[in-house]
Amino acid sequence: MQGKVRDWLKKRQVILQFSLLLLISLIIVFVSRPFYRNEMTGAGFYITTLFDRAASESGEKVEVIGDQLLSRKQMKKKIQLLEEKVESLEQLIASSADKDNRVFLNNKNNADLNLINQNEDYLSFNAVSADIMARNPDPFSDSLIISAGSYKNIKNNQAVVAVTDNQVALVGRIVLVTPWSASIRPIYHSRSSIGSRLKKERYEGILKGQGDPSRPLDLSYLNKNAQKILNSGDVVITSGLSSIYPAGIDIGRISTIKRNILGPVLDLEVIPLVNFDKLETVYVLTEKSE
């Protein structure tokens, strides 16, 4: 009897192994909790972002070394000219009557940070700038990887913004952090859900992504009375009710008002202010330490 069972199992060994592996993976899918998932993905994310950071920084270094090797003579002449200019500028500053004159460098980061810090909605936050260094290549799981992590006080569920056309706009939130990098879930992610309101009219709704940055966001559960007074182009901002996103951050503009005569609520389409295809630098809103 035992021999027969053993023979039966031996003949069907491959099918049994296959079925067992399917069952194990299905159990893991339905039992897995964010804690176990994040521990495993955190470990892989930690290792791969080391390579990302090494690649992006070494690429920059190679470019700099190449420039220096090729233009050594020109650099020497330029340095000489610059030294003469600095000397004359120093003389100018010293002789200037206004002792508070400053030389403003053309630095976009400084201008952007000023714009964020001057906005009274973000007074309780620090804006930590970070460059986008990678994007998850699989379109089924879209996220942006930035070059700043927990060493800059970045934590999970912190809001991320960008400056576009002199305006601060929402990009997404932090979902995974390592010491040197972090992963952002963008607002167009199909599982992204943001408590929002209309800036002028103040009606509240829920803004959801469609999984594609080129498709508009869906603003639902708006009071139907809003359709009498709102217009295409009105700005949508965060409501601050979810406690993840601070209130008052611009998200997008209304593009289409879906007129629903029978339904009890209003649905709108919103185009994000941020152009995700051109996004290079973002700012993570971290809490100000007392």
Place this chain on the structure above:
Amino acid sequence: MKRRTITFQLILFVVLAFLQSRFFYSQLPFHRYLPDLAFILIIFASIQTGRKNSHWIGFLGGFLLHAFMQPDSVLGVYAFILTIICFIAGQMKGRLIIDPILLPLLYVFAALIMKGMFLFIFSLLPDLEICRISFIDFVISTAITTLCAPIIYNIMRLFRLIDLNERIRK
């Protein structure tokens, strides 16, 4: 010994492919549609391995894929999908003489369609964080990955990392 060496080299190459696929983002204009090199290699590795162990390659490859490439996805989904796809791919060993272009293309295309179907089914279930993508995105990413399949297959053949016609020749 030769088979062990090939398997070992394939595993190494898969790990490198996972890491490499992240570097290309800032260099390419079409960064949203990068080819899934690791997926192509897993398919060929499972055909090479044959029906006895191909499902193990899919199972372990699925967890590797989750750890290195899918920070936001549910643990076990890719293991489930790749176990099935690689099991089916493993049945193909020795059945057809694989030409350098058409059959690698067809195998990878079929595997990608199956992956897309399973992910769509999983995305319908509540509380699983599987993104649904637009049909055009799916078509473009599938097309790009499929077109890379013959290239990867021939590079692997050139470096003697794979010989999918081995059993037929013997």
